[in-house]
Amino acid sequence: MEDKNIRFIRLNEVRQITGLSRSSIYQFIAEGKFPSQVRIGTRAVAWVASEVYEWANIRILGSRTQQYQIQNDNHFVQVNLNE
Numbered sequence: 001m002e003d004k005n006i007r008f009i010r011l012n013e014v015r016q017i018t019g020l021s022r023s024s025i026y027q028f029i030a031e032g033k034f035p036s037q038v039r040i041g042t043r044a045v046a047w048v049a050s051e052v053y054e055w056a057n058i059r060i061l062g063s064r065t066q067q068y069q070i071q072n073d074n075h076f077v078q079v080n081l082n083e
Contacts, residue, residue: 008046017052
């Protein structure tokens with residue numbers, strides 16, 4: 001993965017973007033329903049901003065339809081959030 005526009009965001013910004021509590025974010029990570037954090041230091045973690053925004057966009061789309069398709073690298077992936 002080589003993206004020169006990668007931006008790391010810390011927990012407070014993740015909470016602002018998602019509206020989720022700290023415990024909900026970590027619960028969703030444990031359940032595989034939210035992007036995992038990246039270790040950026042010995043005692044510091046952050047999230048990749050684009051992954052958090054993608055998660056938010058999927059939630060928005062899912063709230064408007066039960067099934068939809070998202071384009072990814074010139075092919076479509078079917079996602080059903082109601083499973």
